[in-house]
Amino acid sequence: TDKGQQKAPHQGYLSRYSHQREVAQPGYYAVTLDTYGVRAELTSTERVGMHRYTFPATGGKPARVIIDLKEGIDDKSTDTYLEQVDPQTFVGYRFSKGWAKNQKLFFAIKTSAPVPAFALYNEAQALTGKSGKGAAVKGVLTFAKSPGTLQLKVGISPVSSQNALANIQAEVPGWDFAKVRQAAQAKWETQLGKVTIETKDPVVRRIFYTAVYHAWFAPALFNDANGDYRGTDDKVYPKAPFANYTIFSLWDTYRTEQSLFTLAQPERVGDMMQSMMAIGRQQGKLPIWHLMGNETNTMVGYSAVPALAEAYLKGTPGLDGRQVLSALKLASTRDDQGVNYVKSIGFIPADKESESVAKAMEYAIDDWSIAQVAKKLGEQADYEEYSKRAKYYQKYFDPHTRFMRGLTTDGKFQLPFDPIQSIHRQNNYTEGNAWQYTWLVPHDVPGLIKLFGSDAAFTQKLDSLFIIKGDLGASASPDISGLIGMYAHGNEPSHATTYLYSYAGQQWKTAEKVRQVLREMYLDKPDGISGNEDCGQMSAWYIMSAMGFYPVSPSSGAYVLGSPAVDKATIRLPQGKSFTVNVQNNSPKNIYIQSVALNGQPYANSYVLHRDIVAGGTLELVMGPQPNRTFGTAPANRPKEVY
Numbered sequence: 356t357d358k359g360q361q362k363a364p365h366q367g368y369l370s371r372y373s374h375q376r377e378v379a380q381p382g383y384y385a386v387t388l389d390t391y392g393v394r395a396e397l398t399s400t401e402r403v404g405m406h407r408y409t410f411p412a413t414g415g416k417p418a419r420v421i422i423d424l425k426e427g428i429d430d431k432s433t434d435t436y437l438e439q440v441d442p443q444t445f446v447g448y449r450f451s452k453g454w455a456k457n458q459k460l461f462f463a464i465k466t467s468a469p470v471p472a473f474a475l476y477n478e479a480q481a482l483t484g485k486s487g488k489g490a491a492v493k494g495v496l497t498f499a500k501s502p503g504t505l506q507l508k509v510g511i512s513p514v515s516s517q518n519a520l521a522n523i524q525a526e527v528p529g530w531d532f533a534k535v536r537q538a539a540q541a542k543w544e545t546q547l548g549k550v551t552i553e554t555k556d557p558v559v560r561r562i563f564y565t566a567v568y569h570a571w572f573a574p575a576l577f578n579d580a581n582g583d584y585r586g587t588d589d590k591v592y593p594k595a596p597f598a599n600y601t602i603f604s605l606w607d608t609y610r611t612e613q614s615l616f617t618l619a620q621p622e623r624v625g626d627m628m629q630s631m632m633a634i635g636r637q638q639g640k641l642p643i644w645h646l647m648g649n650e651t652n653t654m655v656g657y658s659a660v661p662a663l664a665e666a667y668l669k670g671t672p673g674l675d676g677r678q679v680l681s682a683l684k685l686a687s688t689r690d691d692q693g694v695n696y697v698k699s700i701g702f703i704p705a706d707k708e709s710e711s712v713a714k715a716m717e718y719a720i721d722d723w724s725i726a727q728v729a730k731k732l733g734e735q736a737d738y739e740e741y742s743k744r745a746k747y748y749q750k751y752f753d754p755h756t757r758f759m760r761g762l763t764t765d766g767k768f769q770l771p772f773d774p775i776q777s778i779h780r781q782n783n784y785t786e787g788n789a790w791q792y793t794w795l796v797p798h799d800v801p802g803l804i805k806l807f808g809s810d811a812a813f814t815q816k817l818d819s820l821f822i823i824k825g826d827l828g829a830s831a832s833p834d835i836s837g838l839i840g841m842y843a844h845g846n847e848p849s850h851a852t853t854y855l856y857s858y859a860g861q862q863w864k865t866a867e868k869v870r871q872v873l874r875e876m877y878l879d880k881p882d883g884i885s886g887n888e889d890c891g892q893m894s895a896w897y898i899m900s901a902m903g904f905y906p907v908s909p910s911s912g913a914y915v916l917g918s919p920a921v922d923k924a925t926i927r928l929p930q931g932k933s934f935t936v937n938v939q940n941n942s943p944k945n946i947y948i949q950s951v952a953l954n955g956q957p958y959a960n961s962y963v964l965h966r967d968i969v970a971g972g973t974l975e976l977v978m979g980p981q982p983n984r985t986f987g988t989a990p991a992n993r994p995k996e997v998y
Contacts, residue, residue, distance in 0.1 A: 391411075393411070407506050425493065431452055435450065460513065462511050464510075477491060549620065552901070552924045574600035574627055583595070586637045587634050590637070603659070606656055610847055611905070656720070697715070705763055713787070713792060716792060722742075756774070778830040780832075832846075844896075862948065873900055934968045946980075954973055
């Protein structure tokens with residue numbers, strides 16, 4: 356009953372396999388377990404996995420299936436239970452702790468044939484009876500000879516094994532594996548078709564649709580077919596009026612993926628936001644990094660704020676503005692993670708709080724989002740207060756070194772200072788350094804440019820970012836990856852940086868850098884991205900940038916033009932509408948925008964508005980091999996703070 360190890364597979368039940376006998380498709384996976392000659396096939400619905408195992412003739416030897424509740428991915432089982440209800444039904448649960456400390460998953464299993472023999476173990480200790488409870492329960496289903504083809508339906512639930520059984524009945528009442536697979540793949544085809552492209556480059560096509568596949572994985576449903584779900588307070592909420600979600604990697608996803616959802620998955624956004632609001636009610640604050648119904652409190656900032664604000668400002672149905680503002684304000688007025696210093700003295704002292712600059716920069720972004728919601732609701736006092744807080748980033752800018760730096764309690768810049776060094780979770784930056792964090796002002800790039808003194812000074816420093824080399828130090832986070840100079844595409848705080856040139860009237864430089872990142876940091880290989888996928892954020896950057904525009908400041912309602920990697924991109928909008936980007940003369944050399952037309956009319960701005968996209972229409976981009984240094988140059992045509 357022990358899994359064994361790769362270096363000694365004969366000591367456990369694990370099996371050798373070959374990628375040559377493996378199939379991986381959206382909605383379907385198959386592999387041959389070479390050690391046993393068993394063909395394993397998997398497909399699923401939203402809450403039910405369907406398995407099909409084809410056993411070889413065993414020559415009279417028994418065939419077995421192991422249910423191992425000990426094994427998981429990067430967690431440890433704490434309490435497990437398995438029971439045979441009847442010859443074809445098994446139920447149980449697996450509680451575990453890992454990054455999320457209180458993970459609860461209930462399950463039910465139906466087999467297509469009666470199981471003649473069932474044995475239970477806790478680790479290697481044999482148990483008696485038809486049920487077993489312990490830290491690592493395992494069940495062995497034994498058939499005296501090969502059953503030929505055996506199918507399993509595995510329902511999961513965050514609430515109970517009874518609900519898991521009900522999920523099976525609701526979603527997979529029969530045993531037609533091919534039908535379930537066909538339905539799963541049809542759903543994936545629909546989802547992958549939310550954004551379609553045309554390109555002459557098969558590599559770009561593979562990368563793009565792989566990115567879409569990745570982007571749609573999270574957040575994930577965390578409820579039952581009847582609407583029941585388990586809240587972050589461990590209480591069961593029956594028949595909720597919304598589809599409950601978990602896996603909110605918000606420090607990552609608020610930067611691009613949430614914006615992509617508002618364009619290509621608007622029907623899901625309302626449920627995601629209702630889930631976040633419910634989490635806020637249950638735990639007293641909006642989610643930070645929510646996993647398996649648990650708050651992990653990972654990463655800095657109250658990053659649910661820009662995601663929720665963006666959804667509200669873009670008119671997502673079902674969101675009450677007053678309730679949204681109340682939740683946003685609650686998130687921003689707590690006394691942890693340095694927010695107490697923001698409230699009391701207006702900055703976070705580096706000698707009192709680690710990662711002070713990173714926290715302050717994220718809070719400024721978050722507070723700006725709150726100000727925009729307050730403005731829409733006519734709450735002038737809140738608008739003024741949070742607009743003021745959104746400018747606090749300016750306090751960390753050192754005009755002499757032209758970096759964002761840590762401040763000590765007495766208001767002086769902390770010494771010693773090394774703009775390249777990064778000490779993970781200890782110095783003033785989160786998974787980064789001063790070179791990377793100086794640009795993290797997406798909500799007020801015009802204000803950041805003023806700190807530098809001129810467009811020229813700003814772009815000169817920005818040019819240096821992509822050239823400078825140096826040693827990050829032995830204690831730097833491995834997340835600082837995908838480096839071009841000190842630009843780190845493998846980590847999210849850098850994701851808007853290539854687009855900042857446009858705010859200084861140099862859109863052509865944005866085009867150069869965006870194309871370089873698209874070309875160098877995304878490959879059609881197993882290690883084809885430069886950092887963690889981060890729940891779809893890394894892929895969302897590619898999707899948006901490959902289409903030709905990017906949400907530098909998500910709550911602003913605009914997208915900054917870059918340099919599309921495709922010849923045509925179409926976003927399928929609700930009510931049969933669509934928005935299409937047509938790209939003329941596109942090629943690896945023709946990376947510069949020569950001219951733009953929106954719905955057939957000449958267009959001079961280096962940004963496009965969200966409202967114009969969701970109304971449906973066509974954006975025409977004509978590309979060329981040399982920069983058009985007049986496009987987007989005039990201040991009136993540059994991206995702004997608000998629109």
